[in-house]
Amino acid sequence: MxxxxxxxxxxxxxxxxxxxxISMDVxxxxxxxxxxxxxxxxxxxxxxxxGLESITxxxxxxxxxxxxxxxxxxxxxxxxxxxxxxYPHKSVYENMAYGLRIRGLxxxxxxxxxxxxxxxxELTELLKRSPRELSGGQRQRVAMGRAIVRQPAVFLFDEPxxxxxxxxxxxxxxxxxxxHRRLETTTLYVTHDQVEAMTLAERMLVMNQGRTEQIGAxxxxxxxxxxxxxxxxxxxxxxxxxPGRIDAGGGALVTAGGETVRLPLAVPALGGREVLLGVRxxxxxxxxxxxxxxxxxINFVELLGSDSLVYGYLGADKRGVRLAARLHATSTRxxxxxxxxxxxxxxxxxxxxxxxxxxxx
Amino acid sequence: MAAEKRAYFxxxxxxxxxxxxxxxxxxxxxxxxxxxxxxxxxxxxxAFGLNVExxxxxxxxxxxxxxxxxxxxxxxxxxxxTMTVAALGVALVLAACCDYLIRGVQVYQTLLIWPYAVxxxxxxxxxxxxxxxxxGILTYALHTWFGVTWNHMxxxxxxxTLIIIAAGWKQISYNFLFFxxxxxxxxxxxxxxxxxxxxxxxxxxxxxxxxxxxxxxxFLLVVNxxxxxxxxxGVIDATTQGGPGQATQVLVYKVFKDGFMGGDLGGSAAQSVxxxxxxxxxxxVQFRYIERKVKY
Numbered sequence: 001m002x003x004x005x006x007x008x009x010x011x012x013x014x015x016x017x018x019x020x021x022i023s024m025d026v027x028x029x030x031x032x033x034x035x036x037x038x039x040x041x042x043x044x045x046x047x048x049x050x051g052l053e054s055i056t057x058x059x060x061x062x063x064x065x066x067x068x069x070x071x072x073x074x075x076x077x078x079x080x081x082x083x084x085x086x087y088p089h090k091s092v093y094e095n096m097a098y099g100l101r102i103r104g105l106x107x108x109x110x111x112x113x114x115x116x117x118x119x120x121x122e123l124t125e126l127l128k129r130s131p132r133e134l135s136g137g138q139r140q141r142v143a144m145g146r147a148i149v150r151q152p153a154v155f156l157f158d159e160p161x162x163x164x165x166x167x168x169x170x171x172x173x174x175x176x177x178x179x180h181r182r183l184e185t186t187t188l189y190v191t192h193d194q195v196e197a198m199t200l201a202e203r204m205l206v207m208n209q210g211r212t213e214q215i216g217a218x219x220x221x222x223x224x225x226x227x228x229x230x231x232x233x234x235x236x237x238x239x240x241x242x243p244g245r246i247d248a249g250g251g252a253l254v255t256a257g258g259e260t261v262r263l264p265l266a267v268p269a270l271g272g273r274e275v276l277l278g279v280r281x282x283x284x285x286x287x288x289x290x291x292x293x294x295x296x297x298i299n300f301v302e303l304l305g306s307d308s309l310v311y312g313y314l315g316a317d318k319r320g321v322r323l324a325a326r327l328h329a330t331s332t333r334x335x336x337x338x339x340x341x342x343x344x345x346x347x348x349x350x351x352x353x354x355x356x357x358x359x360x361x
Numbered sequence: 362m363a364a365e366k367r368a369y370f371x372x373x374x375x376x377x378x379x380x381x382x383x384x385x386x387x388x389x390x391x392x393x394x395x396x397x398x399x400x401x402x403x404x405x406x407x408a409f410g411l412n413v414e415x416x417x418x419x420x421x422x423x424x425x426x427x428x429x430x431x432x433x434x435x436x437x438x439x440x441x442x443t444m445t446v447a448a449l450g451v452a453l454v455l456a457a458c459c460d461y462l463i464r465g466v467q468v469y470q471t472l473l474i475w476p477y478a479v480x481x482x483x484x485x486x487x488x489x490x491x492x493x494x495x496x497g498i499l500t501y502a503l504h505t506w507f508g509v510t511w512n513h514m515x516x517x518x519x520x521x522t523l524i525i526i527a528a529g530w531k532q533i534s535y536n537f538l539f540f541x542x543x544x545x546x547x548x549x550x551x552x553x554x555x556x557x558x559x560x561x562x563x564x565x566x567x568x569x570x571x572x573x574x575x576x577x578x579x580f581l582l583v584v585n586x587x588x589x590x591x592x593x594x595g596v597i598d599a600t601t602q603g604g605p606g607q608a609t610q611v612l613v614y615k616v617f618k619d620g621f622m623g624g625d626l627g628g629s630a631a632q633s634v635x636x637x638x639x640x641x642x643x644x645x646v647q648f649r650y651i652e653r654k655v656k657y
Contacts, residue, residue: 072556085548087554089572
């Protein structure tokens, strides 16, 4: 058991700067998810923790020991790869025992450890099989078994579920959570899937283009996104962002096209400022025209059964601001064309259009 | 595979016409000479072809009673096994080193392929110059530094060593290419997983890389043995011509010597037939086991 510290880490491949100064402290036993779009550097960061990539500058410490120049095998970590990386010529048992054999453990002890790990992951029946005789989910479990059998200080997962089909992914997600609760091993988990990030993480690090966008608990990231990037990345469909200027009284936003969005709470401090106003599709609800805060023109509805996704534009012509709302299936049927919508004050987000940073209101 | 569904098309003359040239070549240049060899191996004739007699298997009986022929088998075995092991071993080490490199792989790869472009006979001539008893630079080096007197024209073991080097040298390039391709086809994450599991470079090579390239190794083993058995005529003819004595008299060279220089056409044909049987055996082995492929 140990903690991981990432201190102002940079990584360049030649002239390409992949990681540009990331710092994070992962507590002992914590489950941290690194999330971001593909190419944001999250896998590279994980591989730097594993020791598979060199660190251009900065420090990474595991259990209080700086490991910049420590070989992967001496870092006391285990890694699960996206393609599982099982040894195809070894049986499931041998795959799991390989690391223990190299460490020179006595045969009896290897047997005990492998059997115990296999029992945890329900692999006992499969120990004699070779990887090619296993299904995707089983291979995934063997890869996890190979990681847990060594009882490392830190688990590293590199998009472990992305090769599985949707149903299996949900199941494995739950198993991963259960496993972490039982083992309480410090875990770094890379994914581009925001649902995986939200459900698995105790804390998440949202990355974009090699930089930190936000570090926080999933709910905190969802309710108080630090930047417009996070607002767009976490949540589906992404948060509506309406550019405009707050009027002098601070009670409404006026878009470039002259449309007005009334604010559910007055922000006199921001009067006259250019801002991006953010509200999540699922926080919009229908209301009487008199109580409406904004009234977009609806031109497209997706019925999902439990609810509907409604798309429209703020402004008469289609050059206006595009909006999405997640509404109860029943409430959309009557509406066509102009749809009056409202939202609660706590669901109002304001961002600085120049920096993309959140402005507290 | 058995349950594979195939599409059938009505066939006209076209498929036959397309296959015909290949069939004609096979028949004229392979089947006909082979059948001639088999027929001739059952005959004894004088060198001018004036007197031909059918003798059944007499040629074969004489062959296997001939101590020179048995010796030729031994020489061939030593030659082909040593050459194959050496050529595979050196190529494997070079490929492993190249695979371990990150920069400059292309340069090494290109340089290491060059010997393959040299014709075997030319390679043999080059090596016999290098080892020439009076002029050779390596002969000189061996004598000055190690006190070894090199004269492959007198010393049978040295002659055998020379043809092993000359024949194996260009095979290294070929083997290297296949080994490197095999190693680079191994997913990088497997090597990384082994590194995280605690294996150092040598251990990774022995426990992960080597087992995973075993189909390549097996393929090369067969190809190299076939090469050593049948394609080294030029090398031997250009360097030792089977000598000194019988020291480098491999089977293919003995066929030539007995048939065209000794004038024993029947015995020579019988030797060809024996070689044919060996090729067939090797081919069967190759086709039966080569299909095993590693799945990742």
